[in-house]
Amino acid sequence: MGKVAIVGTYRDRGTRNIGDGLIGRSVAAMIADSHKSVQARQVFRAADWEEARPTIEWADHIIFACLAIRRNLATKTYPYIREVLDSGKPYSILAAGTDMPVKANEDFGDSIDAESVEILREVGRGATCFTTRGVLSQYYCELVGVPNSVYGGDVAFYYPEAYGRDFFLATDIADIVISDPHRADRYLSSMDVLINGLRNMFPAARIRVALHGVNDEIEEYCATNSIEAVRIYEDVDSGLSIYDSCDLHVGYRVHGHVSALARRAYSYLLEQDGRGADYGLTLTRKVSVPHFLQPYTDGTNGRTLKGSIAAPQQLLGLIAHDLADGFSRFVGFGRELEGISRTNEEYVAQIVRSLK
Structure with missing residues (x-):
């Protein structure tokens, strides 16, 4: 029986953005629906290390769901990502996304600090799989040299009840x-x-x-x-x-x-x-x-x-x-949306197959 920790973006304080809850819940549902022998637990991306540590150490594999590519990646957004990398535990990135500058005359490729970009490259080098949720996010990863990143689409499109429907x-x-x-x-x-x-x-x-x-x-x-x-x-x-x-x-x-x-x-x-x-x-x-x-x-x-x-x-x-x-x-749009969902299911299956 494998154990997976899902590092998500939802916290039940502050603005309580329900869309952040959907991200982690979608990954957990993909695991529960098709891989019933695998256990999954969720932990907030910006939790203190002591709060996150029991879940990370429990897991056989860590999934960063919709990794938020931002400034201060390893100090504020994911303050324990260094501990994950140093632990030697296998990990994956599903549907990484950016909030790149899209107004005024800002440099798209220079919008994130150098330290965060280097951490991102390190994450890409060691990931079992690294997918992005959109073509803009994927282009950014290619632009700054993140290895192994591929476009996979947003995990939040997972809704098997609509499979076969248009x-x-x-x-x-x-x-x-x-x-x-x-x-x-x-x-x-x-x-x-x-x-x-x-x-x-x-x-x-x-x-x-x-x-x-x-x-x-x-x-x-x-x-x-x-x-x-x-x-x-x-x-x-x-x-x-x-x-x-x-x-x-x-x-x-x-x-x-x-x-x-x-x-x-x-x-x-x-x-x-x-x-x-x-x-x-x-x-x-x-x-x-x-x-x-x-x-x-x-x-x-x-x-x-x-x-x-x-x-x-x-x-x-x-x-x-x-x-x-x-x-x-x-x-005809339903086929495209189902394709995104099934692509993410396959990446989850790849992660499950890698569990030891």
Whole structure:
């Protein structure tokens, strides 16, 4: 019986981002569904070493699920990654992702400190397998010389209940879920345009805002504007089931987008940052638009960054076009999404085969 430690990105404090919970849960589900003799335990990526140590030492193999490629990789983001590397235990990286700069004139390849890049290269050299979740993340790894990295897609697309299913043509949209934005204070005007546009386009539809994490400003906005807001982050295990019955998701959260698509619900994403850009460039269907922060004057001769109202208007135009032909853009897309999921299953199987 093998033992696997899953180093995940979710913590039940702070913003409590339910998408981070989905990452670790997806890997655990792949193991549980197809490799029942293997035990799995999860540990938070930024836990103190003394907190993480029992799980790491217990495991035969360590999986870093959606390794967050960021600055201060070994000091803040993964403070015990050096202990893992020095332990000699086998490890793998599944669906590593970046939040690369995608606004202004920032150098994509020089966005992470040299020490973190060197740790990343060391991780690549020793990994049993090293996959990335998107083409942007994969390109970055190639650019800085991370050995053995390959594109594998996001583990969060794992949803075997939808295997063999595709999207179907439809014009009746009765249930719409909007995922809430990060940095709400910078995106309130954007969200207002999006919600009003969807209300006008689908006047009979039920519209709910899914709060993927603690988001007081959006919750207050919803209360003021008589919009149903659902704190799905309060139930990390099943909160994403809000997407089970929706006909359409539109919004800002990449894991709202992933959750809807995995269930074969139409979904459109506003790409707030490098994570959203990664999905927009990777998926072969045009179902997202860039919505990065832009500089504006703040009325006091200063400059501020905020999300424009142009991006939601562009996305509404795309949805209106697709509504007219029954959302044919999505037909056949299910095969691609299932392919991503099955690719990740094979990498998990490879890891299981390596257990001693």
